[in-house]
Amino acid sequence: MAHPLSRLGPWVALPKQVLRAFNGRSSLPIHEIEKAKVQKHRGHIRPFPAASGNVAFSAWRLAHAIKKADCLRWPSAPMLWAGASGFLLENGHLFDWGVNEFSLNGGMANFYADFTGSGLAGRVAQGMALLFLEEKGYAYVGRFETEWKQRAVLQNRAWPAGKEKAPDFIAENSKNEWVLAESKGGFAPVDTKPNIKGALKDGLDQLDGWDKRLTPQPIKSFAIGTFLHESGCTSDETPVIAFVDPEPESPENPVEFPRDAVRRANDASWLSIMGFEDASIRVRANAGETQRRLVPVITLGGRKFAVSIASVSPKEADLSTREFWDDLQDWPFIPFGWLWRGIRVELIGLDLAVLRTLGTTQIASKTSGLMELKPNEMSDAPIETAGGAFYGSIFSDGSLLGELRQTRAKKPIPDFEWIEVEL
Structure with a gap:
């Protein structure tokens, strides 16, 4: 195996x-x-x-x-x-x-x-x-x-x-x-x-x-x-x-234009790049039913981000599944080559609060919950995590792009939290 x-x-x-x-x-x-x-x-x-x-x-x-x-x-x-x-x-x-x-x-x-x-x-x-x-x-x-x-x-x-x-x-x-x-x-x-x-x-x-x-x-x-x-x-x-x-x-x-048109366009496009194409279409069109999804979540600087885990090759295993990471946690040893490098995981994500708002915004509502969200601070400095650090970029709209670098000496395997969301 x-x-x-x-x-x-x-x-x-x-x-x-x-x-x-x-x-x-x-x-x-x-x-x-x-x-x-x-x-x-x-x-x-x-x-x-x-x-x-x-x-x-x-x-x-x-x-x-x-x-x-x-x-x-x-x-x-x-x-x-x-x-x-x-x-x-x-x-x-x-x-x-x-x-x-x-x-x-x-x-x-x-x-x-x-x-x-x-x-x-x-x-x-x-x-x-x-x-x-x-x-x-x-x-x-x-x-x-x-x-x-x-x-x-x-x-x-x-x-x-x-x-x-x-x-x-x-x-x-x-x-x-x-x-x-x-x-x-x-x-x-x-x-x-x-x-x-x-x-x-x-x-x-x-x-x-x-x-x-x-x-x-x-x-x-x-x-x-x-x-x-x-x-x-x-x-x-x-x-x-x-x-x-x-x-x-x-x-x-x-x-x-509806008052929330720009925010819907902004978030729908990022949902698409995260792989949530059907949710992207629903948010952009302001129509359709949400689905319950299990998403991996990381905490950076006190904020939670739902993430998609990107593979270098689309032919590789689906790294966004819980089963892959559970299997990895249970593996009894790490090959010698990984002792020095650790692991780098490429992530595309969105602030969990924004993601939940996209899932709970009512189509019939005159005032979208998106309009109540306020931009956060941008960040592109390394952020320490358990066993490593996140190197990447967080925009003020809550979108995230970067990589999680886990060091072998600390904790080589990322420990994702898995949360169910409506999206």
Whole structure:
């Protein structure tokens, strides 16, 4: 009989440089650019105004943000669930975590072909846009076009004339205020300057007129650009997040959104990536019956999180079952190779209080219980647990991504609590 640990696949034998990248931390300065300068034909945005702040993040937090942006865009893609940190596993060689401001490693700006490279820069930009929104207090995010179309069809509203695209995101803060956001970005080779003005102008064009097309109306919009240089660049321009914040317009034949629409979109997408596809559909549509489920739970910093246990290979055993971990606890010995490494378990999770609220919110209720939840503090520092530590990211919406590292010297096998929930 094979030892249960053999089912974990190659996750525990990752290259050392990838593991080092997962411990990286960095930041990017934030510069607010005047809308008039961006839109003026011969206007200049350089030199940038003084930074208005910065976004500090770990590699785990970046992976979390990119994965969240991905599942907002493709909420039903099963491939998103397997390998929560797949983006950094595949692209860890791109980034230089040893410099003060987040940069690309030398030669990485043009490492991929044009289409692949632009797509990769776009994914990084979307992740950084979510980190920017988190920094501004907007914990809950939905894919705007998906949400608008869903309700426009039911309200006999046509797609606005002359509009080819819609903004990327609609987001909500703790005051229940909404904003729209469009992300742009690019990678710049050594000693070149990206077309930041052109990218932000495109972002403004994509945002233009959309805030007046829904009610409740967003209080503002953001065109957010993330532009990364290669490390070693001798230019006086550093990697940046630049944004423009245009004023809202007067409403015009708006599509009506429920007050909890953004929160439902936010949580439904994360349920999908956790593998709860039917629950995701129910939450998003606000219709259907809940089911009783047995979920593994971990406690981090006094908070409980329901988790899904991700396998490196989708062909491996189902690591999210209680039977697998019970069998592992009962195994009489640990193979010699594990004496030094311990075990690493990759997790995708959600605050248990949020999960329970999603299961108890009454469809007929006029005020969703989701609106009573308040964002929590973000965290990406290691959190000590029994027998090891959690390395990863916890967003203010309660979503979690990371790995549980259990050391052989302490307690090699995670001791999950198993709880029944309605979801």
